[in-house]
Amino acid sequence: MRIHLIAVGGAAMHNLAIALHKKGFEVSGSDDVVYEPSKSRLDKYGLLPAEMGWDENRITPDIDAIILGMHARIDNPELLKAQELGLKIYSYPAYIYEQSKDKIRVVIGGSHGKTTITSMILHVLNYHQKDFDYLVGAQLAGFDTMVKITDTAPIMVIEGDEYLASPIDRRPKFHLYHANIAVISGIAWDHINVFPTFADYVEQFAKFIETITPKGTLIYCEVDEELNQTVLKSTADVEKIPYGVPAHEVRNGVTYLLPQQTPLNVFGDHNLMNLNAAKQVCAKLGIAEEGFNEAIASFAGAAKRLELVAAVNQTNIYKDFAHSPSKLKATIHAVKTQFTDRRLVALMELHTFSSLNKQFLKEYSGAMKDADVAMVYIDAKTFEQKKMQPLTEADIKEAFEDDKLLFFDDPTKLETYLKSLNYHQTNLLLMSSGTYAGLDLPKLASELKTN
Structure with a gap:
């Protein structure tokens, strides 16, 4: 070929x-x-x-x-x-389907958590030495590439996002895979440049359910009310399996799954729900709960998903891909509740087309309220590159509904301010799908005051 x-x-x-x-x-x-x-x-x-x-x-x-x-x-x-x-001209999702149409296709969809759920499934399958192909949206430890396609693997695990397939195929990518086993992690409006209304966006998930192969399986987050309603309205001939936050407890900053007391390297309700979705998928693929728990205990997380950059004394520095309102809220809440005895300094970079749109910006209302110090950074050049009207500090504070929120558009001033704070018993959380103003994160971590 x-x-x-x-x-x-x-x-x-x-x-x-x-x-x-x-x-x-x-x-x-x-x-x-x-x-x-x-x-x-x-x-x-x-x-x-x-x-x-x-x-x-x-x-x-x-x-x-x-x-x-x-x-x-x-x-x-x-x-x-x-x-x-x-x-013959294919979009990459169409070609992935072409290469996997004789396999069991597991497709992970949803507005958030896709990469983490996919990564967890791959980790467990790999731990139990299963033969599988995959497509995932981040580089994972132990995996040479983000895509693997063979003739022999009976399973393909696919991270399926809702963005468009190609310039000449305007369907969302996850509509093209025709899942045998599908996951929807939640629905939170994104990609405003393609789906201008929330209703338009929700419709893509309703259509995704219709693309599941007849007698297939839909695993969905029952905590998400919009998703619940979408699933209830669907008449697709599929098995529907709901999931939520599994039983757990937090001791000394470590989360344990109950009742087996399995210690985890990840934390937060959103990650626990991701874990539960992965567990349901693995059960469908023949891996029982005991085998899943044994494997997931060594899962260290996906790159840039609450990734621990440094830990010094009583200070942890995390970077996270969070950029949408729902991801922002979930990530901040996770760090704050995992370390109840520590303050939280949170910085997010507004970077995507949706997040820089003044109409969409109001979706961020209250998104950073759980942080003790909240900061928003925008690279001024981003507006020029995307040919968008610049946002002001007043716009940001009004949208986030937070007068105490700090705004930066100068990377030097941002770095100076970060270094001026005392991080004794304080975690620093950096959230962006961009470059964090070009910050050298390991170097920054070494220069912070922690006592």
Whole structure:
């Protein structure tokens, strides 16, 4: 098989290129620019394009399939040439389905927790030496790539998000996988640039349920009222399994699953619900509760999901991918309740299109109220890059409904302020899908005052 990937530098796309190369396919790719870590990883496997930019001469009739990344435009010259030649053109989720249609497909959907649930399932399957393929949205310890595709694995575990599949396929990605076992972790409005109303957004999850294979399984979070209503309204021919927060207790900053007293490396109600979703999936795949608990005890968490950057005396520094209102609330609440004897300094970076939209910003009302010191940072250049109207400090305080909230748009002033605080018996939580103002987090951790 000869495969060409247009916009090969994306996180999912470059991992797919590597996975197909490992499978023995002849793989080529193109992009206008490739950043790290994609650049080094593609180069390692001899897949980095020799020249950047688009060239229609790369597209020849002997190519078996074109995989089109979301970064490409509809007038991309390579895409136009492929269409002219009548080649098969797939979005990456469509091609994932093509490669997994004879397997049991486990698809993890929801507005939050997808990567963590998927990571937990992979960890447990790996612990019990099961053969499986996967697609996950973060680099995981013990896994060389974020995508694995083989001919032999009977199972494929897929992190399925609701963003669009490709420039020419405007369906949400998770609609294309046709799950045998599906998870929905919750519904909290996101991607306002694609789904302009909450009703539009909710509809994507209702449609996702309809794509589950007949007699398949839907595992869903019953704590989420909107999701509950969506599941109740569905007439899909599927088994419906609800889940919530499992029985547990917290002792000396460590969470234990009950009744087995299984110690965990993760914490917070949102992570415990993620764990419960993963447990239900693994049960469907033949791993009983005892085997699941044995495996999950060594799960250290997914990258950037409440990831411990440093621990000094009575101070922990965490970084987290949280950027939407629901994720922000859940993450802050988790750290605050896990360490009841410590203050919490919380910084979040408004970075995504939705979070910088003035209409959507009001969704953040009260999102940081549990923090003892709350800060919001915006890189002023972001508005220029996204061609959006800048937000002011007044806009931020009004939306968050928090007069004490601190606002920064200068990274130097932000770093200076962070270093000026005393972190004795205080945790620092950094939340963003961006770069935290370019902060060198390990260096910052070493310079904080903790006594």
